[in-house]
Amino acid sequence: MSQVNPETNTPESTAPAAASTQGCPFPHGQAAAPSAAHAPNGCPVSARAADFDPFEDGYQQDPPEYVRWAREQEPVFYSPKLGYWVVTRYDDIKAIFRDNITFSPSIALEKITPTGPEANAVLASYGFALNRTLVNEDEPAHMPRRRVLMEPFTPEELKHHEPMVRRLAREYVDRFINDGRADLVDQILWEVPLTVALHFLGVPEEDMDMLRKYSIAHTVNTWGRPKPEEQVAVAHAVGNFWQLAGKILDKMRQNPDAPGWMQYGLRKQKDHPDVVTDSYLHSMMMAGIVAAHETTANATANAIKLLLQHPDVWREICEDRSLIPNAVEECLRHNGSVAAWRRLATKDVRIGGVDIAAGAKLLIVTSSANHDEGHFADADLFDIRRENASDQLTFGYGAHQCMGKNLARMEMQIFLDEFTRRLPHMRLAVQSFTYVPNTSFRGPEHVWVEWDPSENPERTDPSVLEGETPVRIGEPSGHAVNRPVVVESVTAVTPDIVKLRLTAPDGRAMPRWAPGSHIDVECGDTGLSRQYSLCGDPDDACAFEIAVLRELDGRGGSAWIHSHVKSGDRLRIRGPRNHFRLDETIERAIFIAGGIGITPVSAMARRAKALGIDYTFHYSGRSRKSMALLDDLIALHGDRLQVWAKDEGRRADYAAILGTPDASTQVYACGPRRMLDALAECCAAWPDDTLRVEHFQSTLGTLDPNKEHAFEVALKDSGITVMVPAGQTLLHALRAANIDVQSDCEEGLCGSCEVRVLEGDVDHRDVVLTRAERDANTKMMSCCSRACGKRLVLEL
Known part of the structure; x- marks a missing residue:
């Protein structure tokens, strides 16, 4: 595991250094033979590192799996075949993205495989002179250009493109909906993103087949390994692409007020001629056509392939399209279209415990970072409800993060909305998936699917074509990540409190949770969503249990549950999430609950008893008959539980309960605000953060x-x-x-x-x-x- 040195903002290893004069912390077995390969810093190259070849089919098919050995054993290694240092872990890669001064992006578009003199002469004959773009430009030039050109990529501006994307997706599906078989890449996933890209850029729609050929040639020329006999043909395609980009730009200059990002750049050139230059616009025209559509086409193809390889997940999003935004994030994480980026070390630096010299080239395998167990629990599991799926590094991070990320998200969501409505019954056809060999950008060249046209939903229910799932432009919020549950039972535990036991519809285990966790319950079609602490046994993997107090002066959530929810109903929940954790290493705990605040505290006290922690438990309420779970708590905790019932004349004296400040004691409390305020006053003399509380309401109002x-x-x-x-x-x-x-x-x-x-x-x-x-x-x-x-x- 690595961490970032706060002094230099560069990665350092937390692993113990090995006995190596070069400082490499990774074991390489016996001393290398005199003929063995060595990295530029003198470190002997392991056998796995020596064999690493990103142009092999193993890397093309599954980059994270191909470098699993490195992620787990040798996270930073030198590849003699590539001439690059390869970085594979999340924290190291994010730190590299974060520091674009130490780690220059200047080689991001450099040919990873040098071409011969004949191919170079062909490119020169076309006047090919690709300059710096937003992708590979250093500071101080990069950020001024990015700021000037950013506005069309903001969520507010991108909303204007949504109707066109929906119309195109609908029209293209119309073309093959009754065929029963289609190659989604050839028949929709390449042309629609290309059309959207041209529209966004303001480029007239030229011959799409030719642009596709040019785009692939550009990818092979930059990130691939074309054979010597292929290099000349690739060079001609790239040269023609360059000249076409120049001609299109010249046409645009005649009408700079037309819509489109390139025309926007032309208008900005008038105000910022030193920032938005002619050569820059020409280079961005060519790079933009590739960047704005190829990665989106590949990402969507990867996503469809992944979803159809998991039929249960596909069925879930077909039944609940509100899951689509987070499903897109998880697809980008699990099987994104960007496998790796490149950086250049501008000074001597230490990454993951390895000393790397200035001038070294880095291949940072973002797809591997997206499968790092150190950041993503069960990283290989495809989980569309993963709460941190949007931490994925497919779009990069920091100053050079992809500006078009939200356009890509929009398109992917619309594609999935269209497919789940109209082709929920489609399945992958038997096929072998092939990829254009290169280090960085990947997507299957073909995705064949099949279905029975007689089962098309729109044949019996034309309303399928009428709805549309709202697109979330930007990172999905937690509201998009819900799961269905079945109400196994509803039990009245007091006149005003019901306990709900919730299980998975398919009978599977529920997600694990720890004491203090809560879930959010969506209250039907009311638009209300309310948080309820889990109060059952964390070791019970079969169900979640919550207790809900009917609040007459509340915001409507508890009233809806009391009046509408019954055994057998289906609800949607989010979570569990925990910001009220029990410190399981403490010597002593004082648990204090008031009213319905018993729900999280009861689970904590249960856990403390199981761990053998010394504890006392105090529960206050108006009367015993109004206090939920009381009989069970008395049976479980015996004399450790003190009941303070107001109608019995017993009021909790918090100063006496707390006693003398004690650094070894932690206080956990949940209940009415007046109780929490009183406890905070009593704990003022105690060590900082002795008191840990859970709130159910916020005083936050509309900003004035x-x-x-x-x-x-x-x-x-x-x-x-x-x-x-x-x-x-x-x-x-x-x-x-x-x-x-x-x-x-x-x-x-x-x-x-x-x-x-x-x-x-x-x-x-x-x-x-x-x-x-x-x-x-x-x-x-x-x-x-x-x-x-x-x-x-x-x-x-």
């Missing part, structure tokens, strides 16, 4: 611009500055600037929108962070918290 102030946020990793107006949350300002931030409740309750703070004082308004975490000032909840002053610096 008259009571707030605007502030700016510098995003260190992305290299941009975002203004946050007085009437807007930081979360929404970040999303408007095309920055991905996960979210769920957006009330400061759940903690999913946390961002790291590097500089500036935060006005914390959440109920997630502890006192010590607030004082440390290193993180904030972007949905509600703000800057105390005029500026913050975030690690985004």
